[in-house]
Amino acid sequence: MTEPKVLWASRFRSGPAPELMNLSRSDPSHFRLAAYDLAASSSHARELVRVGLLDEDEGERVQAALADIAADLEAGAVIPSEGDEDVHTFLERVLMERLGPLGGKLRAGRSRNDQAANDLKLYLRDKARRIALDLLSLQDAVAGQAEEHLQTLAPGFTHLQPAQPVSFAHQLLAHAQGFARDIERLRDWDRRAARSPLGAAALAGSAIAKNPDLSARELGYDGPCENSIDAVGSRDHVAEFLFATAMLGVNLSRLAEEIFLWSSRQFRWVELDDAYATGSSIMPQKKNADIAELTRGRAARLIGALSTMLTALKGLPFAYNRDLAEDKRAAFEAIDTLAAVLPAMTGMVRTLRVNTETLRRQATEGFTLATEVADWLARRGVPFSEAHEITGLLVRHCEDRGIGLEDVTDADLVAVDPRLDATVKSCLTPEAAVTARDAYGGTAPERVTEQLARLRSLSDDQREWAIRYDGPRT
Known part of the structure; x- marks a missing residue:
C-alpha cells in the first residue's frame, strides 16, 4: 500500500501539522460517498478518452480498476486509512496502487x-x-388504517377541545x-x-473536460450547471x-x-x-x-x-x-x-x-353536535348569528340539567326557543353530523372514500x- 498523502502538498516546504490534519480530515461518515465518487470518476474517465488525455486502452484499464474498487468497497475489502484526508484522496490512492501513474491521470480537468x-x-x-x-x-x-375505519366515528378537536364528530x-x-x-x-x-x-x-x-453535458447525462442529471x-x-x-x-x-x-x-x-x-x-x-x-x-x-x-x-x-x-x-x-x-x-x-x-366503541361514545361528548343545531336553524331562515346564540343557550340549558344534546326533550327545546322543535333531533346523532359534511374534502364517508x-x-x-x-x- 502506498503512503497516504494530501493532494495539495507539492508547493509546501513542510508537511501539514497534526493539528491541521486532525481538523481538516473528513469525518469517517463522509466516506459513505465513495460509491458516488467512483461513479463520477468513471464518467470523468470517459470524458478524458473523448478529449484524448487517455487512449482507448488506458480508458478501459481505468474503468476496470474503478469497477474492481467499487466491488471491493462494497465487500469491505478496501477501506480508508487514517492518512486519507477525504474520500477523493482515499480513492486516488487506491487507484494509483492498482494502476501506478495511470491512476494519477484521472485528476486532470477536475477539482475536489x-x-x-x-x-x-x-x-x-x-x-x-x-x-x-x-x-x-x-x-x-x-x-x-383509514380504510378499516371509514365508518368509525370519532370526536374531532380544535384547541384540543371536542369540536365536531368526524370519521376516524x-x-x-x-x-x-x-x-x-x-x-x-x-x-x-x-x-x-x-x-x-x-x-x-x-x-x-x-480547460480539459469540455463536455459536461455528456457527463451530466451519464450520471442521471438533466444537464450541467449554468455557472x-x-x-x-x-x-x-x-x-x-x-x-x-x-x-x-x-x-x-x-x-x-x-x-x-x-x-x-x-x-x-x-x-x-x-x-x-x-x-x-x-x-x-x-x-x-x-x-x-x-x-x-x-x-x-x-x-x-x-x-x-x-x-x-x-x-x-x-x-x-x-x-x-x-x-x-x-x-x-x-x-x-x-x-x-x-x-x-x-x-x-x-x-x-x-377501540371503535370508545371513539363512538366520545364522538358526542362535550356537545360536539351543537353546530348541527345552529345549521338546522340557519336552514330555516334564522340568521346564523342568532342561531349561534340560541344554540349556546341550549348548551347551557343542557349543562344545567346534566344532559347531552342527544338527550334533550321536546320540552327542553321549546323552553330555550319556540323555533326549536322535535325535528331537530334527526340531526343530533354523530352519523347525521358526519354524513351532512359531504362537500369535497369533507368528513362524510363517501368523500373520505374518494379522498x-x-x-x-x-x-x-x-x-x-x-x-x-x-x-x-x-
Missing part, C-alpha cells in the same frame, strides 16, 4: 471542489428516493395529506437539483433538501403527538402492539409509546440540521470555502435520522388496534418516481 459538490448531490438525489419509499410505506400503513379515517388521512406533500417537496426539490457540477473544476470551469462558480460555491440545494426533511420531521412529530394522546388511559382510542411499545424498569404496568417520543425528539435534529446549513451559508463569499464541508454532516444527520424513524413509525401505525382513492393513486405515482431513477444508487 466540483467532485465534493457532485458526490453529495448524487447522494442526496438517491437518498431522496429512499426517504420517499420509506415514507410511502408509512403512508400505506396510515391508508390501511378522515382524521388519519389529515396526516396522510401532509406526508404526500412531503414527498412532493422532495420531487420538486429534485427537479432543481438535477444539474451537474462536474466540469466546473475549482471554480472557473475546466461554474455557482456550481461549486452554492449549497442552497442542500438547505432546501434539509427543509424538506425538517418539515417531514415536524409532520411526523405531529402524528406522534396524537398517538401519545390516543393511546393514553384518558383517551383509550388505540392500543399499541407490544412489539412497538416499551415498559418501565420500576412500574410494571406501564406501556409507553417510545417510538412516538423518540420521533418527536428526533424532529429537533432535523430542524437543527437545517439551521446548521443556513448558518454556514450566511455571508460566504463565492466560490468554494471549507465552511461548505458542513453540508455533509447536516445531510447525513437528516438522512440517518429518517432511516431509523420512518420504519419504526410505520410498524407502530400498521399494528395499532383501534383515499386519490391518495392511493398519488402514492402510486410517487412510488414510480422513486423507483425510476437513472443516477447511481447504493
Whole structure:
C-alpha cells in the first residue's frame, strides 16, 4: 500500500501539522460517498478518452480498476486509512496502487471542489428516493388504517377541545395529506437539483473536460450547471433538501403527538402492539409509546440540521470555502435520522388496534353536535348569528340539567326557543353530523372514500418516481 498523502502538498516546504490534519480530515461518515465518487470518476474517465488525455486502452484499464474498487468497497475489502484526508484522496490512492501513474491521470480537468459538490448531490438525489419509499410505506400503513375505519366515528378537536364528530379515517388521512406533500417537496426539490457540477473544476470551469453535458447525462442529471462558480460555491440545494426533511420531521412529530394522546388511559382510542411499545424498569404496568417520543425528539435534529446549513451559508463569499464541508454532516444527520424513524413509525401505525366503541361514545361528548343545531336553524331562515346564540343557550340549558344534546326533550327545546322543535333531533346523532359534511374534502364517508382513492393513486405515482431513477444508487 502506498503512503497516504494530501493532494495539495507539492508547493509546501513542510508537511501539514497534526493539528491541521486532525481538523481538516473528513469525518469517517463522509466516506459513505465513495460509491458516488467512483461513479463520477468513471464518467470523468470517459470524458478524458473523448478529449484524448487517455487512449482507448488506458480508458478501459481505468474503468476496470474503478469497477474492481467499487466491488471491493462494497465487500469491505478496501477501506480508508487514517492518512486519507477525504474520500477523493482515499480513492486516488487506491487507484494509483492498482494502476501506478495511470491512476494519477484521472485528476486532470477536475477539482475536489466540483467532485465534493457532485458526490453529495448524487447522494442526496438517491437518498431522496429512499426517504420517499420509506415514507410511502408509512403512508400505506396510515391508508390501511383509514380504510378499516371509514365508518368509525370519532370526536374531532380544535384547541384540543371536542369540536365536531368526524370519521376516524378522515382524521388519519389529515396526516396522510401532509406526508404526500412531503414527498412532493422532495420531487420538486429534485427537479432543481438535477444539474451537474462536474466540469466546473475549482471554480472557473475546466480547460480539459469540455463536455459536461455528456457527463451530466451519464450520471442521471438533466444537464450541467449554468455557472461554474455557482456550481461549486452554492449549497442552497442542500438547505432546501434539509427543509424538506425538517418539515417531514415536524409532520411526523405531529402524528406522534396524537398517538401519545390516543393511546393514553384518558383517551383509550388505540392500543399499541407490544412489539412497538416499551415498559418501565420500576412500574410494571406501564406501556409507553417510545417510538412516538423518540420521533418527536428526533424532529429537533432535523430542524437543527437545517439551521446548521443556513448558518454556514450566511455571508460566504463565492466560490468554494471549507465552511461548505458542513453540508455533509447536516445531510447525513437528516438522512440517518429518517432511516431509523420512518420504519419504526410505520410498524407502530400498521399494528395499532383501534377501540371503535370508545371513539363512538366520545364522538358526542362535550356537545360536539351543537353546530348541527345552529345549521338546522340557519336552514330555516334564522340568521346564523342568532342561531349561534340560541344554540349556546341550549348548551347551557343542557349543562344545567346534566344532559347531552342527544338527550334533550321536546320540552327542553321549546323552553330555550319556540323555533326549536322535535325535528331537530334527526340531526343530533354523530352519523347525521358526519354524513351532512359531504362537500369535497369533507368528513362524510363517501368523500373520505374518494379522498383515499386519490391518495392511493398519488402514492402510486410517487412510488414510480422513486423507483425510476437513472443516477447511481447504493
